[in-house]
Amino acid sequence: MFLILYFLFIIRQVSSYRYLPDSEHIPYSYSTLERDLLANATEIPHHVLIVYGTWYCSGSLTASKIVVTAASCFIHYNGEAIAVKIGAESITATGQVISVVEYKIHEYFQHHSKIDNDIALMVLKENVDFDDGDIEKVVIIQPDTALHVNTLLHVYGWGGPEKAVKYQNMPLCSDMLVLDKTECISHYGQLITSSNFCVRFNPQRKLSDNGGSAIYNRTLVGILSAGGNSNESPHFAILTNVSYFHRWIKLNTEMYLRKYCSVPISKEYYHMSSEIPET
Known part of the structure; x- marks a missing residue:
């Protein structure tokens, strides 16, 4: 009897876990033809x-x-x-x-x-x-929520002095795609834990600082932790997992x-x- 109740408890816990977006069929839409790097202050x-x-x-x-x-x-x-x-x-x-x-x-x-x-x-x-x-x-993502691979996130930060004059001191937005954790670990190794996850970004859309928000559907899902300003291929950044x-x-x-x-x-x-x- 105890085993049955324990099993039902585990099923209930697992069933409460959800993914965003609701559909698991997320198209891989990564392109160099992204929006401009400059962010409008009204969007953040x-x-x-x-x-x-x-x-x-x-x-x-x-x-x-x-x-x-x-x-x-x-x-x-x-x-x-x-x-x-x-x-x-x-x-x-x-x-x-x-x-x-x-x-x-x-x-x-x-x-x-x-x-x-x-x-x-x-x-x-x-x-x-x-x-x-x-x-x-900002609205914070609920607990026990994950993002499907290839989900598009808008990640924000401030433009530093290494940027072209147009982008210096300005709010910037980089479109980044959620990466499969196995692929992320193959690149970053032990830096990847349950507290974070990886995204892929276009090297032309690097950010200058960290701490900025990663937004999905007006919801804070991540915080830029490391790698968003890296020149190193394959251009993966690490985000703190806000749901966690x-x-x-x-x-x-x-x-x-x-x-x-x-x-x-x-x-x-x-x-x-x-x-x-x-x-």
């Missing part, structure tokens, strides 16, 4: 610039005081003040500049490899003003909102199955 209202010292990277606004990025964004950090700019059309353009009061790198960052568990969360000193320009929070960290993002968001916001403390807000409270 969640995209932020993260700055400390002389370093910068990208992040995604997930709540009015919360930004999610890659933990590897902070590998050069040496205690400098951290600030984010939101709603800017370029690195040098005006936008809301808000200081970061606290940040958290995943507890097991670099546990199995240099980019294992490559995710971090930052708390802003003030609430973002959503009435000031085109600014929105859905619960980590949610629990830490709730913890910091309780710490820094005047939010009613109730089971309705802070139960695992609840929605993330607004600040």
Whole structure:
């Protein structure tokens, strides 16, 4: 009897796992005739610039005081003040500049490899003003969700000084395709863990920084972790798997909102199955 109940439990767990897109027949549509590398600011209202010292990277606004990025964004950090700019059309353009009061790198960052568990969360000193320009929070992919091979993702970042003048300091978008994990491991080896996955990109569409969002159907499914600016063939990038960290993002968001916001403390807000409270 115990074995039957255990088997039914396992079946239920497996059946709850889902793939995106819903159809498994995804055409391989990779082409050099992609959209322009420049991204329109209105298509990435969640995209932020993260700055400390002389370093910068990208992040995604997930709540009015919360930004999610890659933990590897902070590998050069040496205690400098951290600030984010939101709603800017370029690195040098005006936008809301808000200081970061606290940040958290995943507890097991670099546990199995240099980019294992490559995710971090930052708390802003003030609430973002959503009435000031085109600014929105990004929707996070649900847990236990995977992407079919060859699914097209839009991956964003800021253009660095190595880019042509047209792209320097500008928001960029690279079309990337989800890669079979076996092929990814054959290239990156032990860098690939359950916390990340690979995408293929056109070398003409390289990005300059990491921490930027990988978007499918207006949903945050990945964070650019490594390889997006590589000249090395076969041009595979590694993305942090946001679905894998859905619960980590949610629990830490709730913890910091309780710490820094005047939010009613109730089971309705802070139960695992609840929605993330607004600040």
